[in-house]
Amino acid sequence: MFRSVIITTFVCFLFSISTATAQNRYDIVITEIMSDPTPQVGLPNFEWIEIRNTSANPINIQNWRVGDAGGVSGALPNFILQPDSIAIICGTTAAATMQQFGRTFGVTSFPSLANEGELFFLRNAAGVTIHAVEYTPSWFNNALKSDGGWTLEMVDVKNPCSGAGNWRGSVDVRGGTPGIKNSVDGTNRDQTPPQLIRAFATDSVTIVLTFNEPLDSLRGATAANYSISNGIGTPLSAITNPQVFNTVQLRLNTPVARTTTYTITATNVSDCSGNTIGGFNTAKLGLSSQADSLDVVINEVLFNPRSDGTDYVELYNRSNKVINLKNLFLANRSSTGAVANLKQITLADVPLFPSEYIVISEDEAIVKRQYTAKNPAAFINISSMPSYSDDKGNVLLLNNTGAMVDALSYDQKWHFALIDNREGVALERINPNASTNNKDNWTSAAKDAGYGTPTSQNSQFRQDLQVQGEVTVTPEVFSPDNDGFDDFLTISYRFPQNGYVMNVTVFDASGRPVRALQRNALCGQTGSFRWDGLNDKFGKLPLGPYIIFTEIFNLEGKVKRFKNQVVLARRL
Numbered sequence: 001m002f003r004s005v006i007i008t009t010f011v012c013f014l015f016s017i018s019t020a021t022a023q024n025r026y027d028i029v030i031t032e033i034m035s036d037p038t039p040q041v042g043l044p045n046f047e048w049i050e051i052r053n054t055s056a057n058p059i060n061i062q063n064w065r066v067g068d069a070g071g072v073s074g075a076l077p078n079f080i081l082q083p084d085s086i087a088i089i090c091g092t093t094a095a096a097t098m099q100q101f102g103r104t105f106g107v108t109s110f111p112s113l114a115n116e117g118e119l120f121f122l123r124n125a126a127g128v129t130i131h132a133v134e135y136t137p138s139w140f141n142n143a144l145k146s147d148g149g150w151t152l153e154m155v156d157v158k159n160p161c162s163g164a165g166n167w168r169g170s171v172d173v174r175g176g177t178p179g180i181k182n183s184v185d186g187t188n189r190d191q192t193p194p195q196l197i198r199a200f201a202t203d204s205v206t207i208v209l210t211f212n213e214p215l216d217s218l219r220g221a222t223a224a225n226y227s228i229s230n231g232i233g234t235p236l237s238a239i240t241n242p243q244v245f246n247t248v249q250l251r252l253n254t255p256v257a258r259t260t261t262y263t264i265t266a267t268n269v270s271d272c273s274g275n276t277i278g279g280f281n282t283a284k285l286g287l288s289s290q291a292d293s294l295d296v297v298i299n300e301v302l303f304n305p306r307s308d309g310t311d312y313v314e315l316y317n318r319s320n321k322v323i324n325l326k327n328l329f330l331a332n333r334s335s336t337g338a339v340a341n342l343k344q345i346t347l348a349d350v351p352l353f354p355s356e357y358i359v360i361s362e363d364e365a366i367v368k369r370q371y372t373a374k375n376p377a378a379f380i381n382i383s384s385m386p387s388y389s390d391d392k393g394n395v396l397l398l399n400n401t402g403a404m405v406d407a408l409s410y411d412q413k414w415h416f417a418l419i420d421n422r423e424g425v426a427l428e429r430i431n432p433n434a435s436t437n438n439k440d441n442w443t444s445a446a447k448d449a450g451y452g453t454p455t456s457q458n459s460q461f462r463q464d465l466q467v468q469g470e471v472t473v474t475p476e477v478f479s480p481d482n483d484g485f486d487d488f489l490t491i492s493y494r495f496p497q498n499g500y501v502m503n504v505t506v507f508d509a510s511g512r513p514v515r516a517l518q519r520n521a522l523c524g525q526t527g528s529f530r531w532d533g534l535n536d537k538f539g540k541l542p543l544g545p546y547i548i549f550t551e552i553f554n555l556e557g558k559v560k561r562f563k564n565q566v567v568l569a570r571r572l
Contacts, residue, residue, distance in 0.1 A: 023124055026272075027055040028081065029131045029160040030122055033152045034176055035113035041149035041175030046094035047113045050178055051122060053081045054157050061087075063125035067111055068118050074108030075125075088178050102179025115148070116383035121243055131160060132243045135167065136381060138365050143308070145169035146363065151176030156188035161214040161245070161272040165192070190273040195280035197377065199264045200324075200349040201287050204255035207235070208349065209266065209283070214245040219269045226250060228285065229263040245272070258287040261322070261353065284353050286322040291399045295319035296328065297436065298395050298408045299357065299429045300445070300458060303388040306424040309370055311385050312361035313395060314454055317352045318432045325350040325380065328405065330360060331396040332386040339396060341386035350380065359454040361385065367454055370424065374456040408436050416444040416482050417538045426452035428460045430530075440530035446484025459484040470494060471550045471562040479569045480533035489566055491517070491548060492528040500552045504529060507547040514541060523552070533568050543568055 032050035037043065049066065053059055062078040066089055073089075081087060088104040095106025113120065117136035121129050137146035151170045159166050165188070170176045172183040195212045202208060209226075219225065220240035226248075227234055235250040248269075256262060262285040270276040300314035313330060317323055325345050334340040345360055352358055357378055361367050364379035373379070388395060395408040415422050426445040434441045445451045449459035471493050478486040491504060500523045506515040514535045521529070531548070535541050550562040 023055070023059050023130060025128075025130055026160045027057075027059060027130060028053050028061070028122065029154070029157060030120065030133050031086070031154040031157055032170075032176060032178065032182060033113065033120070033133065033135060034178075035117075035135070035152070036115040036148040038148050042173060043149075043151075043175050043178070044094070044097045046090055046098060047110070048088055048090035048094060048098055048178065049113075049120070050086060050088055051081075052086050052157055053083050054160070056083055058082050064130075065123050066107070066121065067123065068114075068120050070111055071109065072123065073110050076105055076107060079105070086179055098178065104179075114383075116381070119243060129243050132245075133167075134163070134244050134246070136164075137363065138381060139164050139167045140169035141365055142169050143363055143366055149175050151178075153177065153182040153184045155182070155184050155186055157185075159188055159190050159273065162188075162190040162192075163213045163246075165213075166190070190271065190275065193275040193278050193280075194269065194271045196264075196266050196277070196283050198350065199283040199285040200351055201256055201285060202349070204257075204287060205252040207250040207252065207256075207264070207285065209248045209250065209264070211246045211248075211269075213271050215240060215248070216270045216272055216274070217245055220245065220248045222268070223250070225266060225268045227265045227267075228252070228256075229265075230260060232256060232262060256285065256287060258289065261286045284351070286351065286353065288324040288327075288351055289321040290401075291319075291321070291323045291328060291405050293404065294406055294436075295321055296323055296352065296397065297406045297429070297432050298397060299432060300426050300453065301388070301395055301408065301410060302424070302426040302452060302454075303393060303395075303410065304390040304412065304423055304425070306370065308366070309424055310361055310363050310366045311388050312359050312367050312426075312454055313385075313388075314357055314359045315352070315397065316429075316432050317354050317356050320354050322354070323352045325352050325358060327400040329398045329400070330382070330386055331398060332388065333394040333396065339398070342398070343382055343384065343386055345382065346380050357455050357457075371426075371450050371452040371454050373454050376455070378455040406436055410442070411439070414439050414442045416480075416487070417532055417534055418480075418540070419444055419482065424451055426454075428453065428458040430458070430460050430462050434528070438527075440490075440528060443488060443530070443532075444482060446482055446487065448483045448485075460487065462490065470560070471552075471564065473548055473564040473566055476565070477567040477569055478533065481570055488533070489531040489548070490528050491531065491550065491564075492526075493523060493550075493552075494526045495523065495552070496525070500554050503551045505549045505551075506531060507549055508541070509545050509547075511547075514546070541568060543570060 031052045034048050037045045058080045060080050061076045064076045065072045091110035092106040098104045119134040121132035140146040153170045155166050168184040177183050197210045200208050217240040221238050223235050223238040236253045237251045239249045241247045264285045266281045299316035302312045328345045329342050331339050331342045359379050392411040397405040428445045430441050443460050446459035453459050475486050478489045502521045504517040548564040553559040
C-alpha cells in the first residue's frame with residue numbers, strides 16, 4: 001500500500017513537471033509592447049514586453065529567451081507561469097521599477113525595441129519560437145500614439161497570429177497596461193483569409209513569398225499549393241520559414257529568366273485560424289536588376305504637408321527592369337551641396353516592377369487619410385525621411401553603389417501660381433520621360449484629385465507628345481483652374497539639331513503682348529515649355545483667343561517664326 005502511494009506520488013510529480021514544461025506554438029503569447037516610452041505619458045521610461053499564458057496548463061519558462069534580428073536575451077529564470085497569468089519582461093535596469101506593475105523578469109541583453117518596428121520573438125528552452133510579432137508604427141493607427149509613450153496591445157489573445165488586425169494602441173490613460181488585462185481586450189475572431197503580398201526571387205531558382213499573416217505551417221510547406229506561369233509550374237519544394245510563419249521559400253525545378261515577368265498563384269494555403277486563401281492569391285515574379293540612371297524617377301513630392309500631415313516621395317519605375325527597393329536610398333543635399341541624410345528605403349527585399357509606383361513616407365496611415373491611395377499596398381514606411389524644406393530643396397535617389405539614379409531640385413514657385421495655400425499640395429511630374437529638373441515638367445496636383453495622387457498616375461500626367469511640326473501647342477483649348485483637366489498649355493518643339501535659341505511670347509486678340517514665356521532659351525533637339533494662363537504679373541487673363549508667337553534663331557543668323565492660336569477657357 002505504502003509502495004503504491006509512493007509510485008502514485010512519483011507519477012503525479014512527473015506529470016506536473018511535464019505539464020509545466022511542455023509547450024506548443026501560441027501557448028504563451030506576447031500581448032503588449034512598449035517600444036518607444038518617450039515622451040512619457042504615465043509609465044516609466046523603459047522598454048518592455050508583456051507575455052500571457054493562454055493555454056490550460058502551467059508552463060515553466062526557465063531558459064526561455066526573447067530576441068530580434070540583433071540577437072537574443074539572457075535566459076529567463078525557473079518560474080512556472082500559470083494559465084491566464086501575465087508576466088513583464090524587460091532589461092535588468094528596468095526590472096526594479098517595472099516590478100510595481102506585476103510579476104517582472106529582468107533579463108540581460110534585452111533587445112532594443114525599434115521605434116520603427118521590427119520582428120520580435122519569444123523562444124522556449126529548446127530554441128523553438130512560440131510566438132513572434134512583426135510590428136510597425138502603423139499598427140497604432142494613431143499618429144500621436146505612434147510618436148511615443150503608448151504601448152501596442154493585443155485585442156484577442158485567442159487570436160494571436162492575425163497581425164495588425166488584432167493590435168491597437170492602448171487606450172489606458174497611463175499609456176499602457178503592464179501586468180493586467182489589456183485596455184483594448186475583446187473578442188476579435190480571425191475570419192479573414194490570408195493574402196499573398198509579394199514574391200521575390202533571391203536567385204533564379206529560389207523564391208520567397210510573403211503573406212499578410214502567419215500561415216498554417218503544413219499548408220504553407222506543401223509545394224503542390226503553388227504554381228508559376230510561363231511553363232515553370234509547381235516548385236520542387238516549399239518551406240514555411242519559422243518565427244512569424246508569414247513567409248514561404250520555394251525551390252524551382254526550372255529557373256526563371258531575367259527578362260520575363262511571371263505570375264505565381266497560391267491555393268489551399270490557410271492561416272493558423274483555418275481560413276483558406278481565396279482572392280488576393282497571386283503576385284508578380286521576376287529577377288531584379290540594378291537601378292541605373294533614370295530607371296526609377298522621382299514622380300511626386302509632398303514637401304510642405306498640412307500641420308497634421310507628413311512628407312512623402314513617390315517613385316515610378318519607367319524602365320523594363322524589376323528593381324529591388326532594398327537597394328535604393330533617399331537623400332538630400334547639405335548646405336555645401338554634398339549628399340546628406342542618406343536613408344535606405346527598406347531592409348526587406350521588395351520588387352518594383354515596370355510601370356509601378358511606390359510611395360515612401362514616415363506614416364502611411366496619415367497619407368491614406370489625407371489623400372486617395374488607389375493602391376494601398378504601394379507604400380513603404382521609413383523611420384525618418386530626409387528633411388525636405390517647404391520652400392525649396394533637393395530630393396535625391398541613389399542606388400547601393402552610391403550612383404545617382406535621379407535628382408530633383410524643386411522650388412515652391414513651381415506650384416500652380418493661383419493656389420493661395422500650398423500646404424498639403426503635392427508637386428507632380430507631368431511626364432516621367434521628360435527632364436527631372438525642368439520646372440515646366442512639374443505642377444501642382446489637381447484640386448479635383450485632392451491635391452495629391454500617391455500610388456497612382458499623376459493627375460497632371462501627360463503622354464509624350466508626338467510633335468509633327470517644328471513647334472506645336474496642346475491642347476488648343478485649355479482651362480487653368482487646377483481641376484486636373486487641361487490645366488496648362490504645352491508648347492513643344494522639335495528641331496533637326498541642337499543649338500537653337502528660342503523666344504516665346506503670348507499676345508492677346510488685340511495684338512498686345514501679355515506674357516513673355518521664354519527669352520533667349522537655349523534649346524535641344526526636342527523639348528517643351530508651359531503656359532499657365534497668367535500674365536507677366538501672374539494675374540488672371542480674360543477668357544478668349546491668344547496667339548503663341550515663337551521665334552527661333554541660331555548663331556548663324558537663321559531665323560524662323562511660328563504662330564499658334566489657342567483659346568483660354570474656364571469651367572463654368
